[in-house]
Structure formats: C-alpha cells, structure tokens
Amino acid sequence: AAGADVVLYDRDAEHVAAISADGLLVTDPEGEKRSHLAATTSIDAIGPVDVAVVMVDSNATRVAAGALEAVLGPDAFVLTMQNGIGNVEALAEAFGADRVVGGSTYNSAARQAPGRILHSNIGETTIGELDGAASDRVAAIADLFRRAALPIVVSDNVLGVIWMKFVLNAAINPVCAVTGLRPGEVARTEPARHLLESLLDEILVVVAARGIALPSVDPRAEILDHAWERYNRPSMLQHVEAGQRTEIDALNGALLREADALGIACPFNQAIVLTIKSLEARTLARAASPDLDESSLEAVARANPRPAS
Ligand SMILES: NC(=O)C1=CN([C@@H]2O[C@H](COP(=O)(O)OP(=O)(O)OC[C@H]3O[C@@H](n4cnc5c(N)ncnc54)[C@H](OP(=O)(O)O)[C@@H]3O)[C@@H](O)[C@H]2O)C=CC1
Ligand SMILES: CC(C)(CO)C(=O)C(=O)O
Missing domain, CATH: 3.40.50.720 (NAD(P)-binding Rossmann-like Domain)
Known part of the structure; x- marks a missing residue:
C-alpha cells in the first residue's frame, strides 16, 4: 500500500x-x-x-x-x-x-x-x-x-527512546515471566510490585550514571503507570511459557554488563538474570529428558560425587 x-x-x-x-x-x-x-x-x-x-x-x-x-x-x-x-x-x-x-x-x-x-x-x-x-x-x-x-x-534522541523502552522491558518483563502475573496484576500484588520497583530503581541508577537522557520527565512514574494500566502478556512471559529462549541477555543481562563497567552493584537484577536463565535451562533439561525418573537419576547422582566448588 x-x-x-x-x-x-x-x-x-x-x-x-x-x-x-x-x-x-x-x-x-x-x-x-x-x-x-x-x-x-x-x-x-x-x-x-x-x-x-x-x-x-x-x-x-x-x-x-x-x-x-x-x-x-x-x-x-x-x-x-x-x-x-x-x-x-x-x-x-x-x-x-x-x-x-x-x-x-x-x-x-x-x-x-x-x-x-x-x-x-x-x-x-x-x-x-x-x-x-x-x-x-x-x-x-x-x-x-x-x-x-x-x-x-x-x-x-532515538538512543534515549531505545533506552526508555529497555528500562520498561527490563523492569516489567522478567517479573511477569517469573510470576506468570500480567503487568497490572504485578502492580497490585505487593511482593511482585516490590520486585518490579527494586529492579527499576537499580536500572535507573545505571541509566543516570551512563549519562543517558531518557525522553521522560519522570521515567519511574511513567513505567509504574504503564504496568498499572496494562494486562498484556509481555514477550518474556510468552517466551518462558512457550519454552523458548528469552531476550534476558539484551535486557537485564545488558544492564549488568553496563553496571559492572561502572562499578555499580545491582543485586535484584543479578538475581532475576539467574532466575530467568535457570528457567531457560529447565526448558532444555525437560526437552532432553521429558520423563524425569527420580530414583534412577538419584542413583546416578550418588555414584558421581559433587565436584568441589
Ligand atoms: N512482537 C512484538 O510485539 C514486539 C517485538 N519487538 C522486538 O522485535 C524483535 C522480534 O520480536 P518477535 O517477532 O516478537 O520475536 P520472535 O521470537 O517471534 O521472532 C524472532 C524471529 O527471529 C528469527 N530468528 C532467530 N534467530 C535467527 C537467525 N539466526 N537467523 C534468522 N532469523 C532468526 C526467528 O526465527 P525462528 O522462529 O526460526 O527461531 C523468528 O522468526 C525482538 O527484539 C522483540 O523484542 C519489539 C516490539 C514489540
Ligand atoms: C509489549 C511491550 C511494549 C511491553 O509489554 C513489549 O515490548 C514486550 O512485551 O516486550
């Protein structure tokens, strides 16, 4: 057309x-x-x-x-x-x-x-x-x-626009992916909202330290309003539910790389990356052995002692 x-x-x-x-x-x-x-x-x-x-x-x-x-x-x-x-x-x-x-x-x-x-x-x-x-x-x-x-x-300021959506996706998507809640439900469920706000606050510290000009006068409020008003299935929730690889490396994983370079600790983001990567690993593990045989797996495990960590 x-x-x-x-x-x-x-x-x-x-x-x-x-x-x-x-x-x-x-x-x-x-x-x-x-x-x-x-x-x-x-x-x-x-x-x-x-x-x-x-x-x-x-x-x-x-x-x-x-x-x-x-x-x-x-x-x-x-x-x-x-x-x-x-x-x-x-x-x-x-x-x-x-x-x-x-x-x-x-x-x-x-x-x-x-x-x-x-x-x-x-x-x-x-x-x-x-x-x-x-x-x-x-x-x-x-x-x-x-x-x-x-x-x-x-x-x-297209880079600011890309970063603004990055902040939104990195704050909301993994919380929906690990809880199964929609954004509007996250916003109204105290522990999930606490997780969302903790991720968001860490992300905004890194964005500010990185000198990115977000195209918003109050990005925190804008993102919390977005979560409050939306009941869609964010892409990461869809990917986890479909047993597909997520975009965590380009979202909270990328945030951790930026934070590391700036010497900023982001414990909530670190935990969410580990959680999402564990969910991705579960998909691969279940695909490799769909019928998990607990007793034979435990027998094999006992016969092969845990490597020193
Ligand atoms: N869908 C949406 O509503 C929105 C998506 N986006 C962004 O747009 C991008 C695409 O999203 P979406 O279409 O939903 O994602 P999908 O996962 O549905 O599709 C991604 C596509 O990339 C293809 N692909 C993956 N690896 C390769 C490769 N090595 N060579 C060629 N093709 C490959 C996939 O093929 P295959 O299926 O064979 O793996 C699939 O067709 C993402 O970055 C997403 O975050 C942004 C805004 C909204
Ligand atoms: C639909 C939207 C904007 C937020 O949920 C999105 O980008 C995603 O699902 O990854």
Missing part, C-alpha cells in the same frame, strides 16, 4: 511457503488484511536492497548482520526496532554506525500460524539517526510508515 518493493526474509520454511501461496494475513484491531508480498528463506535470493529492517530476536542480531552483508546495496542502511540494548551496537560494529538507523516500537504482534499474524496493539514507532541529526533517509522511511497507516515519530 505504501508503494515500496518489500521482500520478507524468515528462516521458517512453512511460514514463507504460506505467505508465498496465500499472502500474509494480518489481523489488527481494525480487521483483517491480506498482503501479497515476496517472501524467501534464502537471503542470497534478495537484493541488493536500499534498506534492511532487522527484527530478529536480539540473540540473533550478530548472525543476521553476517547474513545481511551480501544483500545491502552501496548506499543501503539497516533499521532496527528490536527491544533491548546491544542491537544498534552489534549492527554498527558490522556495518559502521553511519549505516545504522535506530528505532523502537510499541506495536505488539505475534505469529498465530504460518502466514498469519495478530497485530494486537497498534502503538507508536520512533526512529532516528543515531547522532540525532535530521536526514532524508529517515524522513523517507517515516513517510513509508505513514502511507502504510502506521503511526511513527522521528526523534533526535
């Missing part, structure tokens, strides 16, 4: 086959829309492109950057609207900072079936040059979004 040539790349062959056969069916609060777009599992079949929008899981950003190298045209750039910290940095390392445009989005979407996407919340998207300058290429992408009826803002 926006008049651009778009090619979708996904490594899921079933999803790509469904899109190629019947188009991509997107259901949003306004209804259903089927778009007939080119889709492929073979990145070599694409390109050269003017813009590559990177929206893989943040654990895969470096791998995706490696694959994209051959696809970018001479003046091409990459746009990321992924959650977390480290995606812009990984892409800038791969392509040079001048070939990266940053962004963040409050749209929510999930794949329902091959070729079918539920766009559950139409939220605002923000993009901008990393150095805050105005540019024709960012204006052109913003124009494309608007022509496709997606709300978008161009910011001169």
Whole structure:
C-alpha cells in the first residue's frame, strides 16, 4: 500500500511457503488484511536492497548482520526496532554506525500460524539517526510508515527512546515471566510490585550514571503507570511459557554488563538474570529428558560425587 518493493526474509520454511501461496494475513484491531508480498528463506535470493529492517530476536542480531552483508546495496542502511540494548551496537560494529538507523516500537504482534499474524496493539514507532541529526533517509522511511497507516515519530534522541523502552522491558518483563502475573496484576500484588520497583530503581541508577537522557520527565512514574494500566502478556512471559529462549541477555543481562563497567552493584537484577536463565535451562533439561525418573537419576547422582566448588 505504501508503494515500496518489500521482500520478507524468515528462516521458517512453512511460514514463507504460506505467505508465498496465500499472502500474509494480518489481523489488527481494525480487521483483517491480506498482503501479497515476496517472501524467501534464502537471503542470497534478495537484493541488493536500499534498506534492511532487522527484527530478529536480539540473540540473533550478530548472525543476521553476517547474513545481511551480501544483500545491502552501496548506499543501503539497516533499521532496527528490536527491544533491548546491544542491537544498534552489534549492527554498527558490522556495518559502521553511519549505516545504522535506530528505532523502537510499541506495536505488539505475534505469529498465530504460518502466514498469519495478530497485530494486537497498534502503538507508536520512533526512529532516528543515531547522532540525532535530521536526514532524508529517515524522513523517507517515516513517510513509508505513514502511507502504510502506521503511526511513527522521528526523534533526535532515538538512543534515549531505545533506552526508555529497555528500562520498561527490563523492569516489567522478567517479573511477569517469573510470576506468570500480567503487568497490572504485578502492580497490585505487593511482593511482585516490590520486585518490579527494586529492579527499576537499580536500572535507573545505571541509566543516570551512563549519562543517558531518557525522553521522560519522570521515567519511574511513567513505567509504574504503564504496568498499572496494562494486562498484556509481555514477550518474556510468552517466551518462558512457550519454552523458548528469552531476550534476558539484551535486557537485564545488558544492564549488568553496563553496571559492572561502572562499578555499580545491582543485586535484584543479578538475581532475576539467574532466575530467568535457570528457567531457560529447565526448558532444555525437560526437552532432553521429558520423563524425569527420580530414583534412577538419584542413583546416578550418588555414584558421581559433587565436584568441589
Ligand atoms: N512482537 C512484538 O510485539 C514486539 C517485538 N519487538 C522486538 O522485535 C524483535 C522480534 O520480536 P518477535 O517477532 O516478537 O520475536 P520472535 O521470537 O517471534 O521472532 C524472532 C524471529 O527471529 C528469527 N530468528 C532467530 N534467530 C535467527 C537467525 N539466526 N537467523 C534468522 N532469523 C532468526 C526467528 O526465527 P525462528 O522462529 O526460526 O527461531 C523468528 O522468526 C525482538 O527484539 C522483540 O523484542 C519489539 C516490539 C514489540
Ligand atoms: C509489549 C511491550 C511494549 C511491553 O509489554 C513489549 O515490548 C514486550 O512485551 O516486550
């Protein structure tokens, strides 16, 4: 609808086959829309492109950057609207900072079936040059979004916008993931709210020490208001419930790396990272031995004494 040539790349062959056969069916609060777009599992079949929008899981950003190298045209750039910290940095390392445009989005979407996407919340998207300058290429992408009826803002502080969403995701998502509570329930459940506020306060100390200008006069209140008002299933809760790897390394894991460099202790964030990583390990352990045989495992354990720690 926006008049651009778009090619979708996904490594899921079933999803790509469904899109190629019947188009991509997107259901949003306004209804259903089927778009007939080119889709492929073979990145070599694409390109050269003017813009590559990177929206893989943040654990895969470096791998995706490696694959994209051959696809970018001479003046091409990459746009990321992924959650977390480290995606812009990984892409800038791969392509040079001048070939990266940053962004963040409050749209929510999930794949329902091959070729079918539920766009559950139409939220605002923000993009901008990393150095805050105005540019024709960012204006052109913003124009494309608007022509496709997606709300978008161009910011001169896109890194602050990315960090603001990072703070929100790092404070709320892991609490929902470990408790199974929705954000609004966390906000109204004293121990869970205490955990959320403790994570948030540590995060805000690191953000301030890092000198990040968050685009909010009161980020603490804004994030607590967000939790109070929302009953969605944050992505980390969805990932834990589906037995998938989470984005903890780009959220509270990234926070710990920043805190470490600044010499700031973040015990609540450290504990939540260990907890989420333990839940991820549980998924792998249960996949390896779905029928856990307690007595034979204990016999093997007794026969192999615990290594000295
Ligand atoms: N969904 C949402 O509502 C929102 C998501 N975001 C952010 O956008 C990003 C994507 O989110 P979402 O789509 O929900 O995440 P999903 O986990 O649903 O999808 C991630 C995609 O990345 C693919 N992928 C993973 N590893 C690789 C790889 N090595 N090479 C190629 N593709 C790979 C996955 O493929 P496979 O399935 O085969 O593993 C999958 O198609 C994340 O950073 C997320 O935080 C931001 C705002 C909202
Ligand atoms: C939907 C939203 C904004 C917050 O819950 C999100 O980014 C996520 O779930 O990771």
